[in-house]
Amino acid sequence: MGTLENGVHAEQIQSALTGDAAAQSALVASWGRSMRLYGLDPEEGTKPDVLTEQELKEARERLGSLIHTAQASLDRLYSAVGGAGCCVLLADKDGVPVDRRGYEGDDATFYKIGLWTGAVWSEQREGTNGIGTALAEQRALTIHRDQHFRSKNTALSCTVAPIFDHRGRLMAAIDVSSARRDLTEDFVRLISFAVVDAARRVEAEHFRLAFPKARIVLANGAGEPMGEKAMSALIAVDDDDLVVGASRSARQLLGLTDELLSRPLPATDLLGQHSNAELDYANAERGAIQRALARTGGNVSAAAEHLRISRATLHRKLKRFGLS
Known part of the structure; x- marks a missing residue:
């Protein structure tokens, strides 16, 4: 399928912008930005x-x-789609492919179209298009x-x-494009799954590299299904179990x-579960009580004195740990 005749396509866009679809369609909203904004x-x-070469380098x-x-x-990604006549691009946040x-x-076709490193595919410059939109x-x-403008x-x-x-800020985009008739x-839908998966993999690796000394935890919210958003919800936790x-x-x-994350935030408060540090502390405390009881022959008062806590406090701990 070649490009549509200019007049026909322009008429379709104008008709959509003045019709009922204008208030409902994200695509038509993008057409509207392209033409009016x-x-x-x-x-x-x-x-x-x-x-220029210098601008691309920068x-x-x-x-x-x-x-x-x-x-x-x-x-x-390219190994999966390249055989179907697709090219794969990594673009920066300004819509410029850098890889x-x-x-x-197929290179001559894509070069002629402009799907090449250094070309500007922002929505502001090219209207509705995959990368820019x-x-x-x-x-x-x-x-x-x-659907292109x-x-x-x-x-x-x-x-x-x-x-x-x-930090959750827009950084880049991965694009798979084809000019095949x-x-x-159906194949486009399969490509969509592959592109999203590739983007999430890059995001996850970039996140891990940004916090090399932290433990990376997958955090799904209470009652949230493990969909795409939940599966890419990553938390970095330090040695003190703070996010x-x-x-x-x-x-x-x-x-x-950013404001919440600028303050100390215990992972257990955020995730709604016991953190490893808390479990380690609880196990250590339980062991200390058991050793004190063993040394005093099971005498609770003597064990409490040995641990330098009150007898009432020790009774509460014995109950909590199931040792009473």
């Missing part, structure tokens, strides 16, 4: 803007270690063919998932903010 023309046929440097962290996930995987035989709305999505992009199907850093919607970091999903799931 950014002042773009769906019939504009020029290629995306491209950064964009890569701003992402820091994420490009290296993402390599294995990008390779795995790419693609079959050499996923970043603008901060959610995984697919922009399939004539610009007529020149309607041969593309682009599936994208955003990547958030260890025979790409079915020192939380992923975006964990922040959403547990109502965490």
